[in-house]
Amino acid sequence: AHCGACGRACAAGQSRGAGVCRSVAGDVAHRGRSDNACPTPANAAPACTSGACGPGPCDAGYGNCDANAANGCETNLNATVAHCGGCGRACVIANGTPACSSGMCAVAACNAGYANCNSTAGDGCEVNTSADPNHCGACMSRCALANVMTHTCAAGACGVGTCNAGFANCN
Numbered sequence: 001a002h003c004g005a006c007g008r009a010c011a012a013g014q015s016r017g018a019g020v021c022r023s024v025a026g027d028v029a030h031r032g033r034s035d036n037a038c039p040t041p042a043n044a045a046p047a048c049t050s051g052a053c054g055p056g057p058c059d060a061g062y063g064n065c066d067a068n069a070a071n072g073c074e075t076n077l078n079a080t081v082a083h084c085g086g087c088g089r090a091c092v093i094a095n096g097t098p099a100c101s102s103g104m105c106a107v108a109a110c111n112a113g114y115a116n117c118n119s120t121a122g123d124g125c126e127v128n129t130s131a132d133p134n135h136c137g138a139c140m141s142r143c144a145l146a147n148v149m150t151h152t153c154a155a156g157a158c159g160v161g162t163c164n165a166g167f168a169n170c171n
Contacts, residue, residue: 041072061103063087078103094124113156115139130156 044055054069091098099108110125143151143158150161
């Protein structure tokens with residue numbers, strides 16, 4: 001009511017400080033009133049927009065993936081499978097279980113009978129070690145039975161498809 005001089009009132013949305021009226025609607029220390037500071041949100045500095053508190057820019061490696069200002073930047077983008085490296089970037093691993101490591105999708109584990117033989121997360125657990133004669137039972141375990149032209153792999157064990165000319169699988 002007496003900002004800097006008798007009878008000089010501050011307008012709505014302003015606060016007095018050192019005899020000067022100033023806007024406090026976007027001020028995190030006042031949030032529309034001189035006694036109403038914004039709380040510090042998780043993993044971000046506080047921000048104030050039109051008198052409403054929320055997170056400012058998120059700290060490195062964090063995101064406000066649920067768009068809920070009340071809980072700040074709640075998501076660890078370096079370790080969360082559903083938001084790996086950015087909000088909404090879900091990891092999916094073919095024939096396996098995904099992981100998020102340093103913001104990059106990775107293979108946490110392969111399903112039974114599958115392996116990640118090329119160590120690339122992009123194609124997941126790409127080899128069926130139960131049926132692939134070049135990776136039978138494990139990566140790089142190639143079937144190489146003597147006098148066999150074509151090999152089979154069943155349940156992770158090498159077998160004879162076709163014998164070389166002049167040979168037979170008698171047992």
